[in-house]
Amino acid sequence: MFKTRRRYHESLLQWIWKHLEFDTRSIHTCCRKAMRIEDPGEQNPGAGPDFLNARIQIDDLLWHGHIEIHRDENDWYTHLHHTNPEFNGVILHVFLQRSDKRARRCDGTALFGFHLSPFLEKPLYHLLQRKQRAGLLPCAGLHQNISHEIFSSQIRKARGEYFEYKKNELIRFYPHDMTFPKAWKISFITGLYSALGIPRNRQAMIQTAQSVCKNPSMPKSRNRFIQSIIESADVDNRGKWYRTGMRPPARPDRRILQAAHLHYDIHHTAVVNFLKRDTAMWSHFMESQENAFLPGSEMRGILHTTVFLPALHFLGDLVDSNSIKNKSLETWNAIKSELPRSIYRPFEKSGLPLQNHMGDTGLVHQLKRYCRTGQCHRCEVFKMAIRS
Secondary structure, three states: OOOOOOOOOHHHHHHHHHOOOOOOOOOEOOOOOEEEEEEOOEEOOOOOOOEEEEEEEEOOEEEEEEEEEEEEOOHHHHOOHHHOHHHOOEEEEEEEEOOOOOOEOOOOOEOEEEEOHHHOOHHHHHHHHHOOOOOOOOOOOOHHHOOHHHHHHHHHHHHHHHHHHHHHHHHHOOOOOOOHHHHHHHHHHHHHHHHHOOOOOHHHHHHHHHHHHOOOOOOOOHHHHHHHHHHHHHHHOOOOOOOOOOOHHHOHHHHHHHHHHHHHHHHOOOHHHHHHHOOHHHHHHHHHOOHHHOOOHHHHHHHHHHHHHHHHHHHHHHHOOHHHHHHHHHHHHHOOOOOOHHHHHHHHHOOOOOOOOOOOOHHHHHHHHHHOOOOHHHOHHHHHHHHO
């Protein structure tokens, strides 16, 4: 039997149905009635059935209505569609994995079921099976069918999306009830705390930053400013810090101190300096720190690429400066980062062409927000692999 895991994304099944990425020539319902898809329907972006106003011929009758798609046939009941009148207009229940319980509407009438798996083309069927193997990406084993150009194009796309993703993270920290210079610095500073909280103290670091940034009477001297942040971190997040199993450089006491020194320098730097010096400001901050309070080289790279450059681009948005936005984006695209082996390993293990992408931040976004979240239908590599 074809088995799936909960991480498998239903939107991929919706994409398969919408684009009819299966053999439609001799399909039939679960009750063995011949079926022909006249119109798969319009995808529904809101609540209710997945596709609206479909036309499906079953034996000699043409049915007009809606389509609902699930991974498992039993999901009709798990999602309580049998109690929801909005689903009384569903004419066909499409699912990947079959069970022994036919779907019924809330008025008690049964609807036709369509078991999708037997009609998937072999490349797509095998790719979906491979997705379940630990450590492998969906395209594992088909790298010979994937051109370097398509893979490179997808990684470039992912790199651009990653930049927007990191910028949107900072926008969420932006307090709209404050004047823009102060609000922008708060979003930037909070982003630094957040990144320094990797891997397990991110939320506690964010709360520390937000608590300190709301304090209107922070001391002016560096030492007292730093001490105030350390005290706030202890008071506001007592019992919330993870310390066990962490390497010494990543422990909270070190990270808080590093964040506090950067916080002090940014807090006392006028926004106009960022406008004048743009990307050079990061080197200025790094060179002004004592070595004892500097994060390691890998973390400095993370802070530079995933916080400073998106923050600078966000500043360009706020002041309507294409020059600043272009400079930050050009720097982002040119950077080769120190990526952990955990990012490369799944691509290498799956045989995908990494030669020209070592240090490419697009790999991070590709792995985390395409491959591991089941967003295969948005990936050009996946589409090429199933159609080769």
